[in-house]
Amino acid sequence: MTQPTLRIAPSILSANFARLGEEVRAIEAAGADLVHFDVMDNHYVPNLTIGPLVCEAIRPHVKIGIDVHLMVEPVDAIIPLFAKAGANLITFHPEASRHVDRSLAMIHDLGCKAGLVLNPATPITWIDHVMDKLDMILLMSVNPGFGGQKFIASTLPKLRLVRARIDAHVAAGGQPIWLEVDGGVKVDNIGEIVAAGADTCVAGSAVFGAPDADGGYKGVMQALRHAAQQNC
Numbered sequence: 001m002t003q004p005t006l007r008i009a010p011s012i013l014s015a016n017f018a019r020l021g022e023e024v025r026a027i028e029a030a031g032a033d034l035v036h037f038d039v040m041d042n043h044y045v046p047n048l049t050i051g052p053l054v055c056e057a058i059r060p061h062v063k064i065g066i067d068v069h070l071m072v073e074p075v076d077a078i079i080p081l082f083a084k085a086g087a088n089l090i091t092f093h094p095e096a097s098r099h100v101d102r103s104l105a106m107i108h109d110l111g112c113k114a115g116l117v118l119n120p121a122t123p124i125t126w127i128d129h130v131m132d133k134l135d136m137i138l139l140m141s142v143n144p145g146f147g148g149q150k151f152i153a154s155t156l157p158k159l160r161l162v163r164a165r166i167d168a169h170v171a172a173g174g175q176p177i178w179l180e181v182d183g184g185v186k187v188d189n190i191g192e193i194v195a196a197g198a199d200t201c202v203a204g205s206a207v208f209g210a211p212d213a214d215g216g217y218k219g220v221m222q223a224l225r226h227a228a229q230q231n232c
């Protein structure tokens with residue numbers, strides 16, 4: 001199994017929305033690789049968060065990529081708005097799109113990287129016929145809708161399966177595909193998550209809830225990277 005570099009993507013769902021510019025600058029300074037941007041529509045998921053206007057507002061505050069996770073249904077109408085707002089990577093849940101291949105093509109045509117998100121109970125067969133069109137596969141390790149939930153352990157064998165699929169795809173000459181995990185990632189479980197094959201970890205409450213006494217955002221980012229290496 002390949003062991004790629006670990007990317008950490010703090011989810012701003014757990015940030016202080018009253019001072020979001022400052023928050024994203026702080027996570028970039030603390031060593032974040034991506035800003036994870038959770039979009040919820042109170043339809044696909046039972047919560048309502050932020051849209052393209054907020055993406056556009058934070059864009060000038062950081063150089064790192066913005067990883068937009070669409071928890072919306074349908075997906076196609078909102079994709080161009082996020083591309084225009086400065087998203088670098090756009091992922092969506094395949095069961096929320098009527099035409100998955102078309103939605104992926106739309107994201108690419110707009111100059112962004114594209115990915116599919118699989119919920120804990122969503123089978124990995126969704127990726128079967130679009131592997132060549134994916135820059136990222138995101139496995140949800142909680143049911144989408146809220147930050148601060150507990151990591152669902154069955155994500156670990158699922159990660160191993162998808163990691164094997166990606167490695168076989170790349171070995172056969174396919175493009176690289178990032179494998180991201182989202183939900184309940186903490187210092188005490190990131191080691192086994194990375195060992196199971198994730199190369200990109202979202203962490204919301206773990207990062208934004210980090211106590212100042214433990215070094216704040218910088219301290220927790222270092223602790224996450226350190227813990228990830230320990231268990232590889």
Ligand code: DX5
Nearest residue numbers: 011144145148183184204205
């Ligand atoms: C859940 C979101 C996650 C969430 C992660 O629907 O997609 O990105 O913010 O938060 P934590 O890390 O607190 O589980």
Ligand code: ZN
Nearest residue numbers: 011038069182
């Ligand atoms: Zn997310």
